[in-house]
Amino acid sequence: MAEAGGEARRIGEVMRRARVLQRRSQKNVAEALGYHQSKVSRLESGRGVEDVRVLRAVARELGIPPAQLGLTSAPDASAADSRTEVMQRRTFLASGVAALVPPAASATADDQLVRVLLPGPVPAGSAASLDTDVLRERVGEARRLFHTCDYKALERMLPGLIADLRLAGDDRRSSGGSATDELSSLLATAYQTATSLLLKRHDQGTAWLAVGRAMAEAERSGDPLILASSVRVQAHVLAREKHQSQAVVLVHHTADQLTGSYDRRPPEYLAAVGLLLLRGVTAASGAGDRAATEEFLTEAREVARYVSLDRPGAWANFDSVNVDLHEVSALVARGDAGLALRAARPLTRRRIPVPERRAALWVETARAYSQQGRLADGYRALRIAETCAAQDVRRQAVRDLVADMAARAHRRSLPELHQFSRRLEVPA
Structure with a gap:
């Protein structure tokens, strides 16, 4: 094999x-x-x-x-x-x-993550406390690692965390009770985080496995916000596999049940709905559906009017800046590079607390420059993205962009781009 x-x-x-x-x-x-x-x-x-x-x-x-x-x-x-x-x-x-079933002798973090997602007996956990409060803190730390783009540390952490959450649920059931709704919510969030990490790694096959687990636990939790978050990552997997139209329908169906009455909603509710709508923006723009893209953006802007989050945590990456950033991405997706750069310019002067979002802004800026053939400007934007989140710039989608730019840039006129390409280990 x-x-x-x-x-x-x-x-x-x-x-x-x-x-x-x-x-x-x-x-x-x-x-x-x-x-x-x-x-x-x-x-x-x-x-x-x-x-x-x-x-x-x-x-x-x-x-x-x-x-x-x-x-x-x-x-x-x-x-x-x-x-x-x-x-x-x-x-x-x-x-x-x-590839879904790694060799038994392997002990890499990637293999351990796959094993803990597979059905069957729960693999050995981390030997840490199974107290719900402790598990909640660990799930929060996993989300923080994702938003700060520390993917290597997250990949090491997730297998033990998911195993411990599964073991905690088994303990509740073996003692004659049932796993609490909160445990199901925490496990769903861990599976969502695993799905997002796997998509960063371009491992769509295992991402399908992880998101299936997330949806099952979200439904078990009975929490509409956890379900909305699981739908969001499922739409991401669909869009990544070029099923954008299905992703748009999925987001529409879920958002229709959650939108409205924003002035009476808590911040976590608003952010969950807002992030779901932004996933709809990405899916619709990828499908070339301008009407749906504008509809999702308009509704997300309305949600953002009631959100004022500026702190680290699971919900801190939704606000009006993130809506504007997704507009830039949508403009790039449909080839409107000039409009994208105009929309991105004020964002480059804004404070964006989440490193993943800062890096995404500069990567989208680089894509827009590349569309215009301004490869030197695109290279400079990528270098800024690297200062925001070095590991994020090494994911496959960015490496593909660098390879495409390097293929069009003369080695003598832009040697630094080719050096950057080699440093990212993009095949020459």
Whole structure:
């Protein structure tokens, strides 16, 4: 299985090198093939290479010898060759399924997180106290690690935290009672955080597993705010997998039950609804649905009128600034780079307390500059983003942006961008 995974990554690297040598961007190749840019990005990272027809289309477009992509030399090859080709693709598919169940001997934080998300007996916990107050503090710390972009520490923390929350629920049930609503709420929040982390890692397969767990615990808790937060991360997973229309419907359906009477709602309620609406903005703009994008933005601005949070914690990243930031992102998504830069300019002078949000502003600014071909300005924006949240800049989506910019920038005219690309370990 490991060999199959390595072969998938090798094929992706062959595609990427062919594209870069032709000085073409992912977007350019995707448009020629009739795909979205994210499709090319996934292929180059070794995901989706089990589809023979897609590989043949890529080989033709980039002039890659079919054998280098594990294909037979011609579409009308012998039946035996075709069977071999199909078996190779099946091997890749099997390796993707096997990735959900790590080897027993492995002890990495990533493997531990996958194990604690799988059904079955609860893995060993952290041996920490299972007192609800202590567990609540630990969940709050996990959220803080996410918002400060300390993903490595969060990845180490989450397996033990989730195991302890599950064990606490089992203890309540074994003593003749039932797991409290608060324990279910805390566990749902931990699963939501795990989902968000996995999406940062571009591990959509495991993210589906985590968000399913989050939804189940949210429903068990009976708390509409916890359910809204779980719906928000589920919409994120849907949108990441290019199911934006379904994500928009999901957000609409949930928000319709929660919006209104904002002057009588507590801050946590307003922030949960606001963050859900902002997820709708992202999904709708990704789908090219301008009407839905504006509808979600308008409602989120209305919610923000009643929110005045300026403190660390689970809800502190929703306010009017975050709404404005999502407007910038939506403008970038639909290619309105000039309007996006105009909207971003006042935000760069505002205080944004959450590092993830500060970094996101500068990454979106870099995308807008890249759309205009202003690669030097885009590089400077990325360097500022790195000062805000170094680990966030190393996630795959940003590395793809850097690779695309470096492919279009002449090495002599912008050597610092190429140095930055190497430092992020973006394949040259």
